[in-house]
Amino acid sequence: MALRMWASSTANALKISTAASKSGLVSPAFSLSRCFSTVLEGFKYANSHEWVKHDGPVATIGITDHAQDHLGEVVFVELPEAGKPVTQGDSFGSVESVKATSDVNSPISGEVVEVNTKLSETPGLINTSPYEDGWMIKVKPSNPSELESLMGAKEYTKFCEEEDASH
Amino acid sequence: MRGKGLWQLGQSITRRLAHVDKRAISRRCFASESDLKKTVLYDLHVANGGKMVPFAGWSMPIQYKDSIMDSTLNCRENGSLFDVSHMCGLSLKGKDCIPFLEKLVIADVAGLAPGTGTLTIFTNEKGGAIDDSVIAKVTNEHIYLVVNAGCRDKDLAHIEEHMKSFTSKGGDVSWHIHDERSLLALQGPLAGPVLQHLTNEDLSKIYFNDFRMLDINGVPCYLTRTGYTGEDGFEISVPSENAVDLAKAILEKSEGKVRLTGLGARDSLRLEAGLCLYGNDMEQHITPIEAGLTWAVGKRRRVEGGFLGAEVILKQIEQGPSIRRVGLFSAGPPARGHSEIQDENGQNIGEITSGGFSPCLKKNIAMGYVKSGSHKAGTKVKIVVRGKSYDGSVTKMPFVPNKYYKRP
Numbered sequence: 001m002a003l004r005m006w007a008s009s010t011a012n013a014l015k016i017s018t019a020a021s022k023s024g025l026v027s028p029a030f031s032l033s034r035c036f037s038t039v040l041e042g043f044k045y046a047n048s049h050e051w052v053k054h055d056g057p058v059a060t061i062g063i064t065d066h067a068q069d070h071l072g073e074v075v076f077v078e079l080p081e082a083g084k085p086v087t088q089g090d091s092f093g094s095v096e097s098v099k100a101t102s103d104v105n106s107p108i109s110g111e112v113v114e115v116n117t118k119l120s121e122t123p124g125l126i127n128t129s130p131y132e133d134g135w136m137i138k139v140k141p142s143n144p145s146e147l148e149s150l151m152g153a154k155e156y157t158k159f160c161e162e163e164d165a166s167h
Numbered sequence: 168m169r170g171k172g173l174w175q176l177g178q179s180i181t182r183r184l185a186h187v188d189k190r191a192i193s194r195r196c197f198a199s200e201s202d203l204k205k206t207v208l209y210d211l212h213v214a215n216g217g218k219m220v221p222f223a224g225w226s227m228p229i230q231y232k233d234s235i236m237d238s239t240l241n242c243r244e245n246g247s248l249f250d251v252s253h254m255c256g257l258s259l260k261g262k263d264c265i266p267f268l269e270k271l272v273i274a275d276v277a278g279l280a281p282g283t284g285t286l287t288i289f290t291n292e293k294g295g296a297i298d299d300s301v302i303a304k305v306t307n308e309h310i311y312l313v314v315n316a317g318c319r320d321k322d323l324a325h326i327e328e329h330m331k332s333f334t335s336k337g338g339d340v341s342w343h344i345h346d347e348r349s350l351l352a353l354q355g356p357l358a359g360p361v362l363q364h365l366t367n368e369d370l371s372k373i374y375f376n377d378f379r380m381l382d383i384n385g386v387p388c389y390l391t392r393t394g395y396t397g398e399d400g401f402e403i404s405v406p407s408e409n410a411v412d413l414a415k416a417i418l419e420k421s422e423g424k425v426r427l428t429g430l431g432a433r434d435s436l437r438l439e440a441g442l443c444l445y446g447n448d449m450e451q452h453i454t455p456i457e458a459g460l461t462w463a464v465g466k467r468r469r470v471e472g473g474f475l476g477a478e479v480i481l482k483q484i485e486q487g488p489s490i491r492r493v494g495l496f497s498a499g500p501p502a503r504g505h506s507e508i509q510d511e512n513g514q515n516i517g518e519i520t521s522g523g524f525s526p527c528l529k530k531n532i533a534m535g536y537v538k539s540g541s542h543k544a545g546t547k548v549k550i551v552v553r554g555k556s557y558d559g560s561v562t563k564m565p566f567v568p569n570k571y572y573k574r575p
Contacts, residue, residue, distance in 0.1 A: 072234045075524040076500040078553070094553070096500045098235045098524050099431055 037066040037160065040131055044147055045156035046107035048089075051131065054147055058113055062135040063095065063104060063126060066160045071097040074126040077119040079136060084112045086139060088146050093136065095126065108146045110139040206252035207349050207407045208414055215427050223316035225253040228429040238432035239439075239526035242396055243567070246355030247428035247436075248417055253316040255323070256345035256389075256404050260309050267333050267340040268310055271326065272302065273455055273474055275465025279304040284376045284391060287463055289314075289322065294454040294476030294483070298322050299445050301393050301402070303378035311378065311389060313350065313402070315445050348389075349410035353417060354400030354436075357425055359572070362401060364420040365413075374574040375399075384413045396433070397440025397569040438532060439525050441494055441564025447504055448492065448520040448534055456483040457536065459492045459564075490517065491542040494564035495533045497522075497550045499557030502533040507551040508559070516541045519550065525566060532566045533559075 043051045049067035053060045068074065076096040086092045086106035093104045115137050119125060126134040141147075151159060203226040212219065217228030228250070230238060241247065259268055265276050274287035284303030288296050298318040303311045314322045323344070330340060353362060363370050365384045373379060379390045389404035405413050418425060434444065443449045449458050454476070456464075461484060468474065472481055495502070506519040522533025533550070541548070544563045549556040 073236045078500060094500070096524070098239075098435065098526060099230075101500070101503065 037064070037069050038131070039064070039066070039153045039157045039160070041153045043131070043153065044107065044150035045153070045159075046089075046105065046150055047159060048105045050105060050107045052107045052147070052150065054108075054141065054144070057140060058138045059108060059110070059141050060135050061107060061137050061139060062130055064156070065130045068127050068130045068134070071095060071102060072099050073097055074123045077123045077126065077136070079115045079119065080112050082112050082114055085142075086110060086112060086137070088143075088149075095123075104136065106137075106139070107150055108139060108141050109143050110141040112137050113140050114138040204253070206250055207410050208250045208252065211411055211414060212250065212427070217427065217429065220430070222430060223253060223319075225316060227253060228427070230429040230431045231427050233426065235429075235431040235435060236526045238426065238428050239435040241424075241426055242355045242428055242432060242436055243398060243527060244356070246353065246357035246361065246398075246400075246421060246425035247396070247432065248414060248425050249352040249354065249428050249433055250349075250414070251352045251402070252349040252407075252410070254350055255314045255316065255319040256348055256350060257312050257314065257323075257326075258305075258309060258343045258345065259312070259340055260343065261338075261340040262308050263333070263338040264308060264310050264340045265304075267330065267338055268302070268312075269468075270333070270474060271329060272300070273464045273468055273480065274302065275467045276302065276304065276310065278465060278467060281306050282378055284311075284378050284393070285463070286393075286460075288449075288455045288458075288460060289325065290455070290474060290476040290480065291451060292475050293452075294456075294479030295451045296445070296449045296453055296455060296458065297325060297451065299443065299449065301376075301391060303376075303391055305378060305380070311391075311404075313404075317446055345404060347407060348404045349407045351403045351405060351410065351414060351417070352394050352396075352400065353403065353425065354394045354396045354398045354428075355425065356399065356570070357421055358398070358400040361417055361421045361425055362403075365416055375571040384409070384416045386413070388413075392572060395440070395442055396436035397442070397565055397567055397571075398436075399570050399572040432526075434521075435523060435526055438521060438523060438534070439527055439565065439567040440569055441534070441566060443492070443534075444521055453492075453536075454480055454483055454488065456480055457488040457490050457492060487539055489539055490536045491539055492520075492534060493537055493542050494562045494566060495519070495522070495535060495548065495550065495559050496562050497531045497533060497557050497559035499531070499550075499555070500552050501531040502535075502550045502552055502557075502559070506533075506535075508535055508537055509549040509551065509556065510541060511547050511549065513549065513556070516548065527567050534564065537561070 043053050045051050049064045051064050074097050078094045080092050088109045091103040092106045095102050116135050212228040216232040219226045220229045269276050271289050272287040274285050281304050289298045298314050300312050300314045305311050359370050368381045373392050375392050377392050386409040391402045394400035501524045502519045502522040504521050508517040510516050517537035519533045519535035525532045546561040548559045550559040
């Protein structure tokens, strides 16, 4: 997810900030809320904010909670067709929000074996369920050792915090 | 760069970050952020969770805690308060200020009643648009106008150059740039009721495009019943030392219904209202006629001319322009600036100038320029986004009906 983290956006997904803004009050919790994005154990993460879950012969790929949070409501998802090759670090599709268009990069190389067709009808699944219903593609990895180069949950959490802090 | 909306800088970097050294770009932006100008409401924005981005040399909120979607909807349902202090307020004074301004803009300024105004265009010698501006006739010897932040330097240089030549021939005109004032835009159905709490003047007697000097929240303000969202609303020029208090008073009187709203939702709102964003939908080489603003050329001006580029513009009114700005609906991903527009046979007929997903209509809307002949509502087109073509159709604008408080 080639996202520029302009601002410490947490926005819509977080009930706490939405409730506070409705009352028109300044929420002191807001500055902390950026830490609330979920990062799951057992997944691997790319510094462009995609996750990959590799168990068995096929790896599932999507964008992280942190990424969807910064993007805002996803209104369109462009995905490759099954059978297409993907390359680590290269764009395989894109996500459109009200705010912007962002490329989605593949965290690993391989061949696309399945795409999440539900996203064409319900792109918002990426916001509501980034790690489950909002998965994007399944890939048969061509070089499983690439997974080693990716971040673990702890490392990625720290990466997000640092990235937010520098903006 | 794909998108070229208000946050174009952000997007361009978004795009580039995919392949380039992230740290290097971050550093470069970071260094320049300290050079950005801040409005007097900066701290209020930050305290309310505003995400500040560089815009036309200013650090401005692109959104607050609400998503752009929610923010856009809330403006149409309740109301929005925008800090538009980055825009440049200007007074032209002197007994010849009207003939002077008429040399530079297409509006019938002389024909405006005192206390009323209009949207107009500053043109160049070729009839192209230098900027769009809302002007108001305060009196016959005082015009108040507001120009875009991004055009400030070039507009002021342009006005100054012509003013020098005008005054050297004995014309009486001078200017004052209102850097001592801040500008707030209060928009949406609650704009009137909320503002009425803060002034003794009867706002129901002030109609769309009217201008008044009056006390608001106890301080002398310039009030124009205008805006750039398609909603009823006001732009309030307030002495900068009173701007934060006024903003807080407006938010408080609305009981939280009117919310601070950023540039992101402002762009969605103006797009839904079918209004041009200067720099995207209108540029130096585009005439007001091509941009669909023929209505803004005053009737008297069509006969008399007398403004820069009048020959080109009057000829286009007579013969019709070769390209026209149109509204479009499209399938697939939202069309953004520079997407190609093709006819049904795949022939190029034009280009998108801005577009996005409409929060109110829940579908893709865009505007762009097409060859005359392909501009009629209902014309089927193809819009090319990232190499794929998607079905689209020309449609009338505004996309969302406007709700101006017009004089009966």
